[in-house]
Amino acid sequence: MAENDHSINNSLDKALGLLKYFTVENPVRGLSEVARLSSIPKATVYRLFNTFEKNGYLMKVDIRGKQNQYKLGIKFLELGTIVSESIEIKEVALPFMKWLRDELNEDVQLVIREKNHAIYIEKLICTHPIRLFTKIGRTASFNAGACPRALLSFLEDDEIKEILDSENLIKYTENTVVDEDRLWEVIRESRKKGYTISLGEMEPQTIGVGAPIFDYTGKVIASISTAGPELRFKKERFDIIIEKTKKAAGDISRQLGYIEK
Numbered sequence: 001m002a003e004n005d006h007s008i009n010n011s012l013d014k015a016l017g018l019l020k021y022f023t024v025e026n027p028v029r030g031l032s033e034v035a036r037l038s039s040i041p042k043a044t045v046y047r048l049f050n051t052f053e054k055n056g057y058l059m060k061v062d063i064r065g066k067q068n069q070y071k072l073g074i075k076f077l078e079l080g081t082i083v084s085e086s087i088e089i090k091e092v093a094l095p096f097m098k099w100l101r102d103e104l105n106e107d108v109q110l111v112i113r114e115k116n117h118a119i120y121i122e123k124l125i126c127t128h129p130i131r132l133f134t135k136i137g138r139t140a141s142f143n144a145g146a147c148p149r150a151l152l153s154f155l156e157d158d159e160i161k162e163i164l165d166s167e168n169l170i171k172y173t174e175n176t177v178v179d180e181d182r183l184w185e186v187i188r189e190s191r192k193k194g195y196t197i198s199l200g201e202m203e204p205q206t207i208g209v210g211a212p213i214f215d216y217t218g219k220v221i222a223s224i225s226t227a228g229p230e231l232r233f234k235k236e237r238f239d240i241i242i243e244k245t246k247k248a249a250g251d252i253s254r255q256l257g258y259i260e261k
Contacts (some may be wrong), residue, residue, distance in 0.1 A: 010108055014040065015048045019057075022072050028061060031068035082114060088120050089222050093213070093252045097124050097224065100248040104241060106228040108248075109130045111147045112221065114139065116163045118148035132206065141170040143183055146198035146210030147225035153190040154212040154220035160187065175200045195246055200230070207233040208243050211249035216257025224249045 021034050031049060035042040049070060052058035056075035063069045094111050100107045101124040109132075110122040119138045125132075142152035142163055152160060169178040177183050190196045198208040208227035212220045226245045233241065250260075 010091075011238040014044075015051070018045065018048060018136040019052075019072075022070075028063060028069055028071045030066065031070070063261070066258075082112075087095045089213070089252075089256075093122065093222070093224065096248045096251045097122065100224070100226060100244055101126060103109070104208075104226055106226050106232065106241070107134070109134060109147050109225045109227060111151060111223055111225075113151055116167045118142055118145075118151055118223075120147070126228065128228070128232070134202075134227075140202065141167065141172075143169045143178060144172050144176045145202040145225075146196045146208030146227065147223050148181075148210075149186070149190065149198070150196040150210030150212050150225065151220060153196060154214075167193050172202045173200055173204050175204075177201070195242055196225070198225075202226035205206070205230050209238075209245045212253075213245045213249050214253040214256070216259075218258065218261075221256075222252075224252065 014155060018034055018038055018040070021029050021037055031045055032042060034040075034049075035045045038045065048237070049058055053060060053070070053073070056073045058070045059073045061069050061071055089112060090110065097108045097110060100136075105126045105128065107126050108124045109120055111118040111120050113119075118141075120134055120136055120138045120140070123134060123136055140148045142148045152163070154162075164180055164183070169183070170182070171178045177186055186196075194211065196208075196210040198206070198210070200206055202208075206227060207230045208225045210223050210225035213222040215221045224245065226241055253260075
């Protein structure tokens with residue numbers, strides 16, 4: 001991409017460029033030092049660093065009485081953890097997702113938790129001309145869709161309550177559950193069955209079957225789903241879809257060290 005590409009935000013590009021001066025060898029940098037290294041006016045660097053600090057991307061530190069010293073903030077640790085976990089889960093899950101996709105010839109999706117939302121980190125598509133439009137990187141409210149709700153349903157009750165108290169439940173379609181009492185009923189039902197079902201909750205005329213993925217501590221860390229247009233999810237096929245989706249999720253969990261009690 002050319003440097004003069006108008007799609008680049010120059011201010012943001014300049015701000016992010018300052019972060020490259022924080023390295024393993026030099027984890028702490030002074031304001032004047034970064035201004036000198038970057039050839040950006042000190043006043044500009046000061047404003048940018050204040051913005052980074054306000055949002056948790058930089059921390060001001062006191063090094064032997066020196067002022068305006070900074071190091072990378074806790075926000076990068078949070079983001080790094082998300083990236084690390086998603087990469088590991090994707091690597092482990094992918095062979096089982098491919099098996100599930102090939103067995104059913106339907107779209108298979110993988111989501112993880114990002115704070116109070118679900119984020120789609122992998123998707124394998126079927127060979128049918130009609131399929132879902134979900135994209136990798138899409139975030140979704142936990143109350144809608146088989147995959148997000150499979151993750152939500154197997155969290156601890158206090159974690160679920162925290163999510164529901166802090167987020168407005170999004171109504172994607174007329175079938176989306178936004179009433180909290182009803183949602184808790186659906187969660188309890190999902191726990192008994194070990195899977196979730198979405199009937200047009202995120203997109204009209206679609207069906208999804210989701211199942212949770214657990215790590216070696218027994219904590220739910222992701223979920224997987226098989227989804228597609230309702231015209232292909234006939235009654236005689238539905239039990240097979242549920243069985244194979246649960247099997248794939250269980251196989252992934254065991255690969256992550258989960259031992260079922």
